[in-house]
Amino acid sequence: MQLVVLSGKGGTGKTSVVASFSVLMEDKILADCDVDAPNLHLILKPEVQYKEEFKGSKKAVIITEKCISCGKCKEYCRFGAIFFENNKYQVDEVLCEGCGVCAYICPADAINLEESISGYLFVSNTRYGKLAHAKLNVGEENSGKLVEKVRRKAKELGENIIIDGPPGIGCPVIASLSGVDKVLIVTEPTFSGLHDLKRVLKLAQHFKLETFVCINKYDINPEVAKEIEEYCKAMKIKVIGKIPYDEKVTEAMVNGKAIVEYDGEAKASKEIRKIFSSLTF
């Protein structure tokens, strides 16, 4: 069984929910697939047991001594990644996609594609079981590929996996949800939350995944919360919980704890336990 927690819009409370699930569920593997800006480790305080280099992208490198300044690389690059400055052709590493067109077209064999370490994959022990997670280096690309690696690692470790997903609907999100059994979307009762929920729901539908919704901080705007419920009803998607705004959630985070472990009697904790049980693992 694999469950992914998504949101579309960032900052709606995915990680706080996943951290609580990690306390509530026994015999599971956790996977933090928000490799751009992972946060789950701040609560789970992992002890790294295994570390692997991730080589996700290649970049073109021009060997200036060999370059005959014909300019073909610049002409053929579709990403505008080659520029002529200080009397030599150079690669803009930010714009380079590592496609290799320049290396292929270069008549002087002066361009190589070089692999760089774009991040690390980790497996760690935490007080609530094993965690597969990763760290993308600053400014690196291919977070989708790294997400796939995290998920493959998690699968080697166990059957039941809870995935903390990234925000958005693009490549790392697609890599996080493909092939899962259940999707839980954490949204918030704001126009932005609803707008983004609709897009991530369409994505989940595109992949024909069983999907549930919970509304975090629903009492910030009960009217929009109601609108979300009506929208989900029309889409035949179950809203399995409405978590009240609770200052204790931030308090728990500051103390490095999941809310259900920090204060089991908090109103948010009660609702999260309800959501967890209706996901029926």
Add this chain to the structure above:
Amino acid sequence: MIISVASGKGGVGKTTVAVNLALSIDNVQFLDCDVEEPNAHIFLKPEIVNSFPVLMPIPKINEKLCNYCGECARHCQFNALIVLPGAVLVFKELCKGCGLCKLVCPSNAITEEQRELGIIEEGKVDGIEFIHGRLNISEPFASPIIKVMKERINRNKNVILDVPPGASCPVITAVYGSDYCIMVTEPTPFGLHDLKIMHAIVEELGIEHGVIINRYGIGNKDVEEFCKSKGIPILMKIPMDRKIAELYSKGIPFTKALPEWKDKFREVFDAISGT
């Protein structure tokens, strides 16, 4: 000047800051670069006057000319092609449109066709030139759309870029080339952690930067201490205020209901533009 508004962590108030800043100064061009989940239009409500698709060239195989030699697949860095005996499979979602397969094909069996990744819409509101993009559902790559949007930047304007969350390709594509980056954060451990990531990016790209702390009053003082230790200016603190949260939830920019904040945003702009 070009000002990017970024955060690393999602949901800390990027769009709130970008939109309210845009409403507080003159001569603005606004680009919502969060093409996966664009939200700025909810607050600015621009009248859309122009819309066009963003296209990417992908290979089209002429089966009559193809001899299934496999050169295209061997050269493709993105594993977007697989050649089987008698068939070539193109995985269009993996293709980045570089055109290498076409170049390497010894039989001239590859031409290109255009594939839609998303759309860009342009509009106007209150004197603000507005541009945003929308990635089509199930498309993985946001960056090509952001690049096309940024080609439309008017340097004579005060350009505000609303950057997507995260720290990978779309974020870099969006902040790249901006003159100043406002990093929005919240005073919590998650906010601080992701601020550090964003800070490393702007340092690496050599972009001048400052911080706005949103929901000031929750959490702890670690964000302020981090900024102090790194010498990062704190441009503004927006308090945790139920009224501001409620306005946000209804899609109302809070400077519209609390106009005294316009002066504060103008001061931030003056400070970073050096006027």
